Amino acid sequence: MGKIKVGINGFGTIGKRVAEAVQLMPDMELVGVVKTRPDYLARMIVKNGLKLYVPEDKISVFKEAGIEPSGVLEDLLEEVNVIVDATPGGIGAKYKEVYEKYGVKAIFQGGEKPFVAEKSFSSLCNLEECIGSNSLRVVSCNTTALLRLICILNKYFRIRKVRATIIRRAADPKEDKRGPVNSIRLDPAEIPSHHAKDVKTVLPWLDILTTAVIVPTTLMHVHSVYIVFEESINKRDVIEALRTTRRIILVDTRLTGIDSTAKIIEAARDLGRKRYDIPELIVWENTVYTNNNELWLMQAVHQESIVIPENIDAIRAVTSSPNVHKTIELTDEILGLGKFI
């Protein structure tokens, strides 16, 4: 089989990272990306020799800005096996019909409603059952983080219920219009928050409740997760289970001094991680608390990059029949996951 031909619609926080990851994969070819505005990123795309596609009604705007597009979205759809929709939340659903019309497989993001795609997707939970789907929705950053933790633990111990508090970043670093700037806002002012429902789109059987607040930071989210198991567990076994995937990194504050999101980000910068991306879920090892059948821990989520490995796995799931273990391994190896500190 030749390389999987991939297009990206929406070249923002998620789209540009998926595009770079696709370019690194030995079994994928990035055919082109769709942009709606002739900004510096559009110039970068062209400068890097990538094909840029634009909406029909924007061709003249790009030409006036001195950028020559390769065509419109429909031209890109003629050339690809799969399109990754990384347009803003809710916009992807508007493209669903056109992707279907061109017989192109589609990967949507977590800002879309679950019914936009055949299934909601999380690599460590349901990759196998998503193989062969025509469309998948990679769940949001917070949901991806919760599901990675839950599905790894559920492989080794039977989970009775999950309760989690999500402390959300207010905005991504580039977003200068969002807030709050000086407040902690309930999001929403009721329990459960939508995150629990989103987890259940992948694990419908799970007893889970979540609550969420938004705080004035742009770096990462933090979760406080409490899990009750059917049987007694101990801290050492939990830590060993979490070590079995490169998508989770255990950080011990006593050995590293890393006890905040700011210090995680600084470590990523010192390690030369591009844009300080941390696609791995960070679990603070010394917060892992166990008592009989209870577990409590704290984890941190780099919202801008955590869903990138899942997007790569989802592309393979809709276009080929990958071995679950091998595709995750390949993604992790090529993206260099698990090599932190």
Ligand code: NAD
């Ligand atoms: P973004 O605003 O950074 O990027 C969206 C891109 O789509 C922009 O380049 C924008 O110009 C372009 N766009 C706008 N309207 C368009 C249209 N009609 N057609 C084509 N392109 C259009 O958004 P994002 O943060 O990358 O989010 C994309 C999706 O990923 C959303 O569903 C979001 O919920 C989800 N997501 C975001 C994050 C995050 O932290 N940013 C994390 C996980 C999932």
